[in-house]
Amino acid sequence: MKETWSFLDALEPNFRPLVVIELAKGTKKETIEWFTKRIVDKKANGGAQLLIKPLVTENGDENIYLVGASHLRLLLGAETVGLVKECNDNSMRSFTYSSRKTFKDFADDNHNFLTMSECQYIIKHELENLRARDEKMIPGYPQAKLYPGKSIVRRLLTNGILVQIFPLHDREELKKLRHTWYGRVKIGYQPLDEIRSYFGETIALYFGFLEYFTFALIPMAVIGIPYYVFAWEDYDKYVMFATFNLLWSTVILEVWKRICAVMTYHWGTLLMKRQFEEPRPGFHGALGINPVTGREEPVYSSIKRQLRIYLVSVPFVCLCLYFSLYVMMIYFDLEHWALDYHEENKSTFSSLMLYVPSIIYAVVIEIMNRIYRYAAEFLTSWENHRLESSYQNHLILKVLVFNFLNCFASLFYIAFVLFDMKLLRQSLATLLITSQILNQFAESLLPYWLQKRHVKKMKKHMHSLKTDADLSLVEQVNLEKEMGTYFGTFDDYLELFLQFGYVSLFSCVYPLAAVFAVLNNVTEIYSDALKMCRVYKRPFAEPTANIGVWQLAFETMSVISVVTNCVLIGMSPQVNALFPDSKMDLVLTVALVEHLLLAIKFVMAFVIPDKPREIQIKLAKLEFESLEALKQQQMKVAAESLKE
């Protein structure tokens, strides 16, 4: 049978398994046969022209398949997905097979020209773009309807026939990466280029941002320490600290754009052309004609979607916000009760009890955030967005609004309604520290411990005591397929975003927040690295050129923090003492300063170029070359047309 699967023998010695396909147990023979045939079939026949091989396990199940591809196929795939690689002249260019000789490190026998994660990304792209032709349904499953152009893999996934597709770890590479990343205690940068070539750009960019953000917080932390140590309470020092913070946060966000441009230029993703976005897997609708592609595919009326958003999602979010405020009021009752209790008893126990409400509230906030996250995902998916990007934007907006209110409402209430700076400082500290501890535990340490236990059990089960490196392919696949799936950088960025809020919104009241943030982030780098390497399945690489909507989110937070800090400073007794006669003058001065700071922020954001000059020149050079090439071509046509 195997010979008919592939014109290149799937068992050829250099078959390198890259991606694992797990089908549901008991999938019909005819379905498997049809699917594998489509995968190995020639491009000209509408196949993916990849290599596939069943993984024979002990109990003889044939529901796991390994996918690979010939070297030539991968190079052509690199052209299809639009990979950008470095040329011999150190410029970055879109890879094409015909110009392959001009690329750095290219040789026909160099199978390392494409990194393993690039190869896996290519295979994923090819599998997802394997489209139905004249099939009306998945053979063997009449309920799984197909229409011309529908992605077969996506249909198999939504119908549960395909359980999962994931890329294989490279045990050797991973060991090396782990060693340089977090294997030894050292002061230094993370190996971002190695992370990128192993996990792809999205994840490398997250770690790059985490590292950059941590470094950027250090000046704030350093300046904040003496305020704590010497208990400075002079208004001028507070004003200086807040002003520095506000301008600094603008500068770091602008500079990040530049650093990000330099990194992604060298990774090639800055130049990568946007691919045409296909409908997301969960999108459904009546078959109709897509006005853009002219193809028959499910269409869903935009008005219906708007109705769902405005009549269901928006009210639901508002209700959740109300509920969050309600919980906050309960917290204040508890706080009040604890204070009364302490006043009455004055014991060590009662003074400890003072911290209990804040800690409970911090835990409740974390729990509510997590529950709301599921609700938001469900709702956004029910809104039935056609594109993954639009789905993501709506999800992020929903989650950000709720998390912002949930985390910061109590602080705003304490600061601007209760005017209690001591309580604000205490709540801020409790919330920040509790949420950091909870996060580190829930995100990395707990899964790591569970995973470790699971591996032990599995190994015991397999009667093997081998170390990781010596595992056979079968054992490796069986271990990895049970690992958790990493659902993207969303939660990691969200955590940083909230941390940024804690640090900047009330920075002039609690300068020590930046110190805790720095300490947390140093361990965060290690625990996130552990999570990526040890806990989760390897994720597919996702090329990206920037941190997307998070840049906007951080910038918005820094604008809000200008307002809060100005108001806080205006409320401080020291500043109030400066205007003993007229509160009016005080408020007007604060408002003026606030507007000036905002204006400076916007001017700075406008004046600092998003890309360093060096990158601008390189981009201009590429653009110039392509325009020149076009002109040359036109000249040739013109010369021929004008010849008489």
Add this chain to the structure above:
Amino acid sequence: MKETWSFLDALEPNFRPLVVIELAKGTKKETIEWFTKRIVDKKANGGAQLLIKPLVTENGDENIYLVGASHLRLLLGAETVGLVKECNDNSMRSFTYSSRKTFKDFADDNHNFLTMSECQYIIKHELENLRARDEKMIPGYPQAKLYPGKSIVRRLLTNGILVQIFPLHDREELKKLRHTWYGRVKIGYQPLDEIRSYFGETIALYFGFLEYFTFALIPMAVIGIPYYVFAWEDYDKYVMFATFNLLWSTVILEVWKRICAVMTYHWGTLLMKRQFEEPRPGFHGALGINPVTGREEPVYSSIKRQLRIYLVSVPFVCLCLYFSLYVMMIYFDLEHWALDYHEENKSTFSSLMLYVPSIIYAVVIEIMNRIYRYAAEFLTSWENHRLESSYQNHLILKVLVFNFLNCFASLFYIAFVLFDMKLLRQSLATLLITSQILNQFAESLLPYWLQKRHVKKMKKHMHSLKTDADLSLVEQVNLEKEMGTYFGTFDDYLELFLQFGYVSLFSCVYPLAAVFAVLNNVTEIYSDALKMCRVYKRPFAEPTANIGVWQLAFETMSVISVVTNCVLIGMSPQVNALFPDSKMDLVLTVALVEHLLLAIKFVMAFVIPDKPREIQIKLAKLEFESLEALKQQQMKVAAESLKE
């Protein structure tokens, strides 16, 4: 001699003169011969392959030349400049000669496929891109150095050998356009498509914006009238009016983007690819290697330019701003003096005298604006910007900052230092109306009158009493070459920008401003149309897809006006009366409302898409098609590579 000029006979019966080249009197024979040879020479030999014909005037001077081009040459030129035209299937596509049959109204014998202004734009582009090859200098002028790649026309212009290049009017077309545009009294839209095909997109877009802006002001004007008529002074009505104005100004600016996208899509400029920007004519520097193109060309160190900007231009602008404030203080002295005079005399004359300082000040402001404009142009040109766009941005920034302060500083002073609402209303009215009258007079009516007198004199001189339509080509060229040159839409937009400031910054104090603005703009349309058709030389068409930096300028003005209006309302006695006990509460409420309005503005700007859905779909369709074409091509290569 003529035969050697062109392989196509320049005297062929269908030679249609499109562009006029005026050389300096007494230009050397060898220079003329070399220049005309380069113009008619084949593309393959580095020529422009255009047609040229000397204009023989009565006194036998041969310093004026008419340039045209064959139909085929123009079509190929349309491809080079990247013109976008409508196809038979109503989609807009970049014109290419090979796909010419698919375009609407294309026929080999239809010489109207390209509009005359498009042909003139193509010829201008070709002339400007006529580049030196191995010439070291302009023949006959050793001081006019050339280097490979230098634009010959630009060198001839900077050396004064070439006096001017301008496109010819089409008397027939112009008559028709004048008739539909302003020839009859009618209520209706301007013929924007006709204006565009005669004057090009930049000018049509200005008239489109002027018309749109006038319509957009009508609701403000209508709502403003009862405030004046009934002398409403209730705070709630003011608040309503101001709130409406602020949100309305955001909406109109966002909607304009959408309207602009629809217009420029149908004109083809929305899809036009950006051409590579060559150095501007006045740019100079030592010969060096341009890092982008790799060509030898003048380079000028960016640090030197920065030094010039920050050490000379910025201080100079600050000095001018200071001077403008000084003049303002003199105005207030005058005002004070006039008031005293009136108090003493109480006559009709003295009450009229009250308006004199404002009128004088308005005239002085206009004069200062105009003088400063020359200084700004000189300085910006001395800063030696490489690109026209960068030159324009620096010039616009300089002029905007000064004009803003010069026009509005006195109003800010009256409103927020003197707290004199009556004087504010009076000054605003005087400034607005005086500047409108001055502008209409200085921009259109005066030049029209001068031009008319000049034409009469010319005709007398030529002993002819013919009407415009019967003029011979020689007479037409001689008339047109003496007409003034239209230096672009800068001044026109600036006028609208300042008007927008008068209307929106203090709208809640003087609701009638919008009425005057509407009245002014209705006549402005007519006087600007007159100016374009009668006073100035025909300008070259400039393709553009939007109003560029002016969009940003108008948006900034509308943000500033949120702040000023909130403060004005907060200062009004009616609102003050609402907070009899605590001015603090008043100020806090105002600040809160202001922040809310600003937040709403930003959210609205973010939520309203810049392009209508219909245009978005059309753009997505084009992008999809080009991606599909690329994929098809890759598939073909891949199929061949994989064939074994």
